[in-house]
Amino acid sequence: MLFSLIGKQIKMLIRNKQPLIILLVMPIVLITILSLALAGIMDNGAEEAIQARLVLVDESTWEQEKVTIQEFLEKEGITGPPLEALLTQIENNNPIQILENNILASNEIEKYISVEHKQPKDLDTIRQDKEVDGILTVRPSFRLNYVKSAYFDKKVEPNLDLYLSQENEIRASIIQSVISEWQYGFTQSLALSKAGLSIEEVMENTKRVEKVEQVLEDHEREIPSSIYYTVGMLVMFALYVPAFLAGFALQEVQWKVYDRIILAGISSTLYALSIFITGTLVALVQQIIMLSYGKFALKIEWIGLEGMIDIVLSYSVFVGGLAALLTTLQFRSKSDGILNAFTGFIVSIFAFLGGSFINIGDISETLANIGDFTPNGAAMTAILSIQKGQEIAVIWPYMAVLYGYVSLCVLLAIVLFPRRGVTV
């Protein structure tokens, strides 16, 4: 029975053009227009991508250094097959090799750092490129010096230069954290390799990924207009879902279909529950579509998946509760006056206070605080906090606001929903 009621309500929504236009087309159009129109004002040069661009400039190569390393080893009295074996081991396990093939090429790090190889002659040009977040220059004789210090305890240091751009602090920090960890790893390996521990074991990846995540947590990501308005429209237009469902419910009463439903033995509680679940499902699907549009059309990288799931699900549950309450109030008033007031006035006020169109905090701190107590405002602030890279714990107060509204809506719907037929 419940599934029949939900299925029927979803079919009614899908087969009507107006809900589809208002719930999907309008927000997508507004997201696109506002994102593009206000990008110049809001973005402040900040980029939404968090993948750092690292240029690797190797002033030498294995092939070039191999000869000098071989000569050094022979001088140290290593010849014949042991020499060949050691050369092979050095080729495969030297820090540059590990950095390029094991660390930067790993799936975990590839998400955060893209690597390009350039020649030393390009260094000046690369330094002018504002898109480049870091340049790692491997000095000549790096490999030879590494062999000398790692295998023969000579007092020479393998030299590296790391240049970090000031353009984007987060991305530069990501590069710095990975390279520092790598440097720490191979410095340790100089000592540990003597104790028989392989360099790869010393320089395993996990710690570096943690470091990158730590960097993301420590730095607030700039919120560009595309993210701001995708979230703003998402929370605002979800409020129209209850309006449509309550509107259909009133039509059911006016058409006397509701009488048929009640006569068939469907309890008013089950009917209200079907509205609640439909509202939740539709809002969830609507939000997923909006977020997907942001991801694929506007190239937004949504971060903090766990927090996002929590917020989107909770907001959907609130929308479901609101749908049940609006339906109840319409059944009580037996007219669409409440619905008109909700769509024409309350949604606009909530959207304004919640910051769907402008960051209300820029106008008044008090209004922004009030806005955080509207359901859409709470959801929006929670999503934006997650998108700034803040910890998930920051959303709990907003979730409390949302679930406060859910409880209120459900409670009122339970108390006020007409138990018998509704006459108009």
Place this chain on the structure above:
Amino acid sequence: MLQAINLHKKFKTKEVVRQVNMQLEAGESVGLIGPNGAGKSTTISMLSSLIIPTSGDVEWQGASITKNPESLRKVLGIVPQEIALYPELSARENLAFFGRIYGLKGPTLNERIEEVLQKIGLTDRQKDIVKTFSGGMKRRLNIGAALLHKPSILIMDEPTVGIDPQSRAYILDTVKQLVEEGMTLLYTSHYMEEVELLCDKIYIMDQGAIIAYGTKDELKSLVSDNQTIELKARILSTIFESALIDQFPKATVRKEEDLLTITMPKSEEPLATIFAIAANNDVMITSAIVKIPTLEDVFLNLTGRALRD
């Protein structure tokens, strides 16, 4: 047996239904007639347990349905005056939905949908969206939706409002067939001829109260025991008039141009005799209408107003 006992309904200060007593026996077809706003729909809503009476009670099989309506609802089919369907769904989807909420599913549901579609003549249009249907087709589907769970009592509220004569005839045939199959029917309409065609017993309602009830003949007898015959002929002679009066001494004959109006007791069967007298007097009758009092006349007589006023 479904029985309304002193039903009374007040909306705020307005009395909509006043002390209504009605009775529906199994297999009986009962008509409820009255002008718009007479309180028919409110009475039906109380009888079907959708609204609670301000006072009085409705009993089904001897038990009150006010507090426990489930036993009645299971066996009740309602055809409201409104098109109680989802216009965005197809005919089949509508029937499937209403079938499912009555607990039908799987092959049983499909079988019932097929039967109902056949009964209402919409098998060929079952996949079409309801909003594309004509008024008559929507009305037929409106009836179909009430029949899915095989109710034993069918309450129909103005089921033929606003449709073409062809669809109306189809619906009346369908309802007649249902009555013949043993369905208990409560039929409201302000089309007297429909109620006369379908119903054994008729309640006449006005301003919230039942003002008369009985069989058709019983109600019509309230108006008059006479019948009126209107004759038109090429040449109406005074000899013909005298011959008629000689033959029907209790009759009164009135002549206006080419129209002769004869009023006589209902018990007499006059037409054959009148034609014989006309032939003997070389009068060629061009039309003969036997006017029997209608329910419309009954209502007019009881309230002083026409039913459609």
